[in-house]
Amino acid sequence: MQQFSATAFSIAALLSLAACKGHQKKVIVYAGSDIQVDNTKTNITVGEGGPLHQQDLDFSGGDPVTLNAQTPSGKVSLEVAEDGLYIANLKNDTIVGSFQRVGAASGSNRITQDQLKPMVDSLEKLVRGENVSAANKNYFILPNHIAKVSQTTAAKVFGPYTTIPSSFDAGSVPEIYKFYSVKEVHEMINKFNGIISPAKPAK
Numbered sequence: 001m002q003q004f005s006a007t008a009f010s011i012a013a014l015l016s017l018a019a020c021k022g023h024q025k026k027v028i029v030y031a032g033s034d035i036q037v038d039n040t041k042t043n044i045t046v047g048e049g050g051p052l053h054q055q056d057l058d059f060s061g062g063d064p065v066t067l068n069a070q071t072p073s074g075k076v077s078l079e080v081a082e083d084g085l086y087i088a089n090l091k092n093d094t095i096v097g098s099f100q101r102v103g104a105a106s107g108s109n110r111i112t113q114d115q116l117k118p119m120v121d122s123l124e125k126l127v128r129g130e131n132v133s134a135a136n137k138n139y140f141i142l143p144n145h146i147a148k149v150s151q152t153t154a155a156k157v158f159g160p161y162t163t164i165p166s167s168f169d170a171g172s173v174p175e176i177y178k179f180y181s182v183k184e185v186h187e188m189i190n191k192f193n194g195i196i197s198p199a200k201p202a203k
Helices: 002-021 115-127 182-196
Strands: 024-031 034-039 043-046 054-061 065-071 072-081 083-091 096-097 138-141 145-150 154-158 176-181
Touching: 024 065, 024 154, 034 054, 043 145, 043 176, 054 072, 072 145, 083 138, 096 115, 096 182, 115 182, 138 145
Parallel strands: 024 083, 043 065, 154 176
Antiparallel strands: 024 054, 034 043, 065 072, 083 145, 096 138, 096 176
């Protein structure tokens, strides 16, 4: 009976370890300055403003994770409750983004004005936070907030001020997301509007 109990305990311990190993959480932290992280990866310090910085944090285990961040604007706590991929915005600018549908090339790289107009309309709604939901796979992340982006930590995220390389193999990852700062999107909207309705020369 003792041998059976020991064997059963060993099997239970192995199953427990296997279950813990299956839990994965990944947090991509964006900030406007250097990101300092301690050994636990849960205590974060962000300095004063500067260029965009990124820090990837990986966690295993089924328990929720709390990130405690000290930023120039004060202290903030961010909850990572479930498995999956998260974006933590410690910038002083809102971050917006969405799932990228990648398919076969259409054979033409030209975009007409009629095609451009709904794209601009979609961008304008995104920076206003309209029609944003996990179901739509688009995101509006305020400063000092966090959002779950995907169920899989293997998804690829291209952050603000980063372009998706034309050589990138979309088939190498299960999902692709692209994020922008709101400032970037406003610049894009102004550029596209200039193409749709070019300024008339002064008389």
